[in-house]
Amino acid sequence: MPIKHIKKQVDHAWTWTKRVFVALCVWGVVFSLATVAHLRVAFEYDGALVDSAAAFRQAEAVAPQQFGPSFWATANESYYMDRPKIIPYATAWVLKLFGFGVDVYVLRPSTDGEALREDWRHLVSADDFVFLSGPEELARALENGHYLLFFGSSDGAIAAAKEAHVFALRVLRKPQDGGRAADYNPGMFRELRIPYSQY
Numbered sequence: 001m002p003i004k005h006i007k008k009q010v011d012h013a014w015t016w017t018k019r020v021f022v023a024l025c026v027w028g029v030v031f032s033l034a035t036v037a038h039l040r041v042a043f044e045y046d047g048a049l050v051d052s053a054a055a056f057r058q059a060e061a062v063a064p065q066q067f068g069p070s071f072w073a074t075a076n077e078s079y080y081m082d083r084p085k086i087i088p089y090a091t092a093w094v095l096k097l098f099g100f101g102v103d104v105y106v107l108r109p110s111t112d113g114e115a116l117r118e119d120w121r122h123l124v125s126a127d128d129f130v131f132l133s134g135p136e137e138l139a140r141a142l143e144n145g146h147y148l149l150f151f152g153s154s155d156g157a158i159a160a161a162k163e164a165h166v167f168a169l170r171v172l173r174k175p176q177d178g179g180r181a182a183d184y185n186p187g188m189f190r191e192l193r194i195p196y197s198q199y
Contacts, residue, residue, distance in 0.1 A: 040101035047153030
């Protein structure tokens with residue numbers, strides 16, 4: 001009886017050892033391919049990688065002129081109010097661990113945005129956390145890189161990825177995430193939508 005029990009334990013351990021070995025082999029192959037081919041993925045910051053609605057509300061309450069320099073300075077300095085979205089944020093880390101380069105694009109002025117850029121230093125380098133003026137500049141940036149995937153929330157960002165021939169995935173928003181509702185129409189470009197990505 002003890003021998004059978006030991007044999008069962010050994011078989012169970014060997015099965016798990018093989019599974020771990022296969023998983024490591026798959027990781028090694030993907031990591032090597034992504035690294036050698038310099039494959040990258042990109043995330044839109046607002047609405048996709050994070051829920052930044054609270055920072056925008058803070059800027060609206062403080063800044064005398066909406067979308068003026070003081071508005072963007074307040075929005076950028078209120079990064080501590082931004083909440084990473086679970087699925088996109090976890091996806092970014094998984095892809096990074098598999099060897100993909102990760103870029104974050106912030107479609108807003110960079111006014112007083114150095115602290116925001118520094119806050120994301122663990123996921124991306126300072127050079128890969130980029131402020132852009134809008135979708136047109138985003139399209140040019142995506143065209144110039146080896147991007148395999150783009151995760152975006154706004155219509156403009158999804159359109160830019162389509163223009164650059166990068167596969168776009170739509171990150172959903174919460175219903176109460178207002179402010180930019182006019183630029184949010186999931187499925188407008190027949191893009192793939194990520195379920196439960198609004199949280």
